[in-house]
Amino acid sequence: MSQAPRRRAVNPKEDCEQIPLYPVSSRSQNTSLPQTNVDYSRSSYDALALKKDSEEARKPYWKKKETLWSWTTGGLLVALAAIVRFWGIGFPDGVVFDEVHFGKFASYYILREYYFDVHPPLSKMLLGLAGYLSGFDGLFDFENIGDKYVDPAAGLNVPFKGMRSMPAVFGSLTVGVVYWIMRESGYPVAISAFSAGLILFDNLHVVETRLILLDGALILFMSLSLLSYIKFHQLRYRPFSTAWWAWLSSTGFFLACTLGCKMVGLLTFCTIGTAVVWDLWGLLDIKRSHPLTMEHFSKHFLARTICLIVVPFGVYLSFFWLHFKILNRTGTGDTFMSAAFQETLMGNELLMNSQELRYLDTITIRHKETNMFLHSHVDRYPLRYDDGRISSQGQQVTGYPFNDTNNNWQIIPTHDIPDSGRGRICRHKDIIQLYHPMTDSYLLTHDVASPLTTTNQEFTTWPKADINSRYNDTLFEVVLVEGFEGEPWKTKSGWFQLVHVPTSVKMWTGLGTLPDWGYKQQEINGNKAHQERSSTWFADEIISDESLVANRTGEKEVKKVVPMNFFKKFFELQVLMLQHNAGLTADHPYASQPIDWPFDLSGISFWTDNVDNQQVYAIGNLLGWWICVLGLSVFVGIVGADALARRRGIQPIEDHLRNRLYNNTGFFLVSWMFHYFPFYMMSRQLFIHHYLPAHLSSALVAGSILNFILTETINYPVSVAGTTTRLRPRLRAVITKRAAVVLGILSLAVVGMFGFLSPFTYGSTGLTPTQSGYEQKTSFNLDPSL
Structure with missing residues (x-):
């Protein structure tokens, strides 16, 4: 390439708008441009100053042509x-x-x-x-x-x-x-x-x-x-x-x-x-x-x-x-959100049909994330697991995906309750027992390792005939999510965690399934990690019991849309978005790696x-x-x-x-x-x-x-x-x-x-x-x- 002519020295007092006829070859010559003296300039930056006054009048023809x-x-x-x-x-x-x-x-x-x-x-x-x-x-x-x-x-x-x-x-x-x-x-x-x-x-x-x-x-x-x-x-x-x-x-x-x-x-x-x-x-x-x-x-x-x-x-x-503002009606995303959030959606079926729970109600309980029913049946845990550990050989408590009478649990009070009225309502932080009518036993957890998750406690049941010997181990506290003192426990919308009173573990389930002896049903156990979000459950429905109809007064409440603070809705959704985004870990045939x-x-x-x-x-x-x-x-x-x-x-x-x-x-x-x-x-x-x-x-x-x-x-x-x-x-x-x-x-x-x-x-x-x-x-x- 031919050598480009050297540009003449520039006097800072001159107009500085003259353009060399040929480009300056900055690599073939060591031609330094004059240092700028600019307000707010930095030596580490290009001090690229263009005078704007009368710029259009002084712009060279090539500049106009290049702009076009x-x-x-x-x-x-x-x-x-x-x-x-x-x-x-x-x-x-x-x-x-x-x-x-x-x-x-x-x-x-x-x-x-x-x-x-x-x-x-x-x-x-x-x-x-x-x-x-x-x-x-x-x-x-x-x-x-x-x-x-x-x-x-x-x-x-x-x-x-x-x-x-x-x-x-x-x-x-x-x-x-x-x-x-x-x-x-x-x-x-x-x-x-x-x-x-x-x-x-x-x-x-x-x-x-x-x-x-x-x-x-x-x-x-x-x-x-x-x-x-x-x-x-x-x-x-x-x-x-x-x-x-x-x-x-x-x-x-x-x-x-x-x-x-x-x-x-x-x-x-x-x-x-x-x-x-x-x-x-x-x-x-x-x-x-x-x-x-x-x-x-x-x-x-x-x-x-x-x-x-x-x-x-x-x-x-x-x-x-x-x-x-646009999405103000019930839809497919309801179940991801809190009860308070769902109350803001018109026609939300879960909240429209929610009922207050009373003692002695027989209910079904479901896990919020996996939708599994809390279930029990007469079969027992094996005395010895494949890894050599010993179990209590108690009655199995599992997660089951289908409707079944073995999903029914009765809420038993641990204190005196009136024959009727609102004193029978089960509320936030009440201590209860859960009775399983089909096997005549009470839900229980104790300091025995669960079948699959050895760091968690085994959940089982204890026969009603011998309840006095293990009474304390059958006590659970109903802790409503974001609940307040005296808040009633409700079906559908009343998300809760079931906390074992003696050991403070929470009833939990993941995606682990039991072996053939457990019919491939989902494991239920007691989780010691109190921040574990997957320990949330909800009461799905009240099983009809004519003997208790007289104890219910008044008609079912007609629910109206309840406003919720925008920032509470915003931050709730942000947390869920981040959690579920991080949870997208399943394999995909077309997934790839950054490398x-x-x-x-x-x-x-x-x-x-x-x-x-x-x-x-x-x-x-x-x-x-x-x-x-x-x-x-x-x-x-x-x-x-x-x-x-x-x-x-x-x-x-x-x-x-x-x-x-x-x-x-x-x-x-x-x-x-x-x-x-x-x-x-x-x-x-x-x-x-x-x-x-x-x-x-x-x-x-x-x-x-x-x-x-x-x-x-x-x-x-x-x-x-x-x-x-x-x-x-x-x-x-x-x-x-x-x-x-x-x-x-x-x-x-x-x-x-x-x-x-x-x-x-x-x-x-x-x-x-x-x-x-x-x-x-x-x-x-x-x-x-x-």
Whole structure:
């Protein structure tokens, strides 16, 4: 490459708006730019100052032309992304993979029926809005993969294309946002378009954003969060200006939207939070050319606290307020929630039919989580277990899934009760006995190890004829969940824990089943862990007993919807979401591990048609993903080599290039790290689509590194100048012919790989023998029936 001419020295008092005719070769010459003298500047940052006064009048012709070309390119990319995502959006015309869940949730918003899910509600509310605007009545149940949306014979005409269109719009806009991020970071049009193209022509992004799924909104809001913070950072020399506040507030708003789609939005918070802490650390530096007073620094700190913590929290709360406001009727999610929560839902059958329990009532008791009945029968525990332990050989007490007379238990008082009236009501913290009529015995637990869980106590029964010898061991305290003194114990809604009085253990059951001698029924035992949430039970129903009818006075209470404090509802749901999210540990044939994701080693079969040899298979663009991996690796290599060289007194990279590389590309890398590495610490079920936010970040890194390799300069500066800024000279990054050829080849290769994998993406074309045999050449776990 020919040597570029050296730029003349710049006098700070001059206008500094003259542009060199050719780009300055910053690596071939050791040409240092003049140091800036800017209010609020930091030596570790790019002091990228642009004078705004009369800027349009003094803007060079090439700048105007590039701006027009830049906007045109961005618009074309978004249009092309829309074509790629909307093409054939009506196929498959049946339910695809997780549309089973998220289509169903969207229908619940239209029907206004309460449901429970581990994800926050924003994406699902948007899908519900798309269905509502498309004319969906919410009656299609999205029950099974492959169920047809349109079936004239069955009277089905679900407007699924309209519901799929909203994620497709989000996916198309994401491509434009990625391009915008790169342009605002100072990269040329071609480089910015290449990064956007890695998202535009990525098969996994396309699949996830053309179906009724959550990730389209998640990725869009995540990218808008990054863009907003970059725009805010450009205004760091004009703190507290209107634009400064606007972009800082929009960062907080989009962070809340990201978190409102999925809990992984917390990782985007961590990304922005790290950048904010680094920024504040620089502002605190007393060695700055213009150090801030602590009062001024406190204003910066308070502004970020309000806009990046208070505002997002308020917006996040508003999503749940709207969620509760819409879903005000009983639905499938009732049983996950507390009795107080269920009382807020119109038509909740459990609470409408709840009755106060009285002593001597015969009831059935069920476990809240597993729905098993508390059960006993005449069979006994074996004297000796397989591991050699000795049991009490008492009567078995188990969890049983079906209705049976052996599920009946009578509430026996331990104190005198009146013949009638409210004095017979069993209340919170009353001491009772549970009598088993079918075997004429009382429930008992004692200090003997249970059959399966040796750390827990065995539950058994003791015959009524000899009750005096073990009376104390049959005493249990009824502790209502969040109960208050004197609160009546009720059927259906009265969740309780049964606490053994002498030993303080709680009656508990898990998923462990007894061997053949226990008829494969669920083990019941006494758990010493008082915080164990799975020790919660409820009285299911009162068994009819004519002899006690006279003891009941008045008609059954007609229940009305009872309001509940919003924050109590909010925090109850947050805890349940986190608990159940962590509990998604079951095996899945298409689950994958984080180590596989960057290399695109596995995917997910969304839908299969064996007759026509068609399949929708979610997998990334192999070439595009490997370019991103190489970009990450090269960046780490460059930073390492630069650190070693500087250790030896060599400056291989100019300061302004190094600042851009470290601060901007480093920001993208931090985003990738936060959106990727935390998954290694998660024990829950994971899939390749969890890598999508990290993949977007890696596409930004790849474009930045490609710019570093292919161009000799950067677009410089890119930030907005303050009112007292000493200006720097401008540089313009120019894509050489050689660089253009390299970009063209890489782009065509990425598009070609997208085309090759497109039958998996769209599923509308029968797979060729070459594509069907691709499984043998890769580690793709395609449907084996193809």
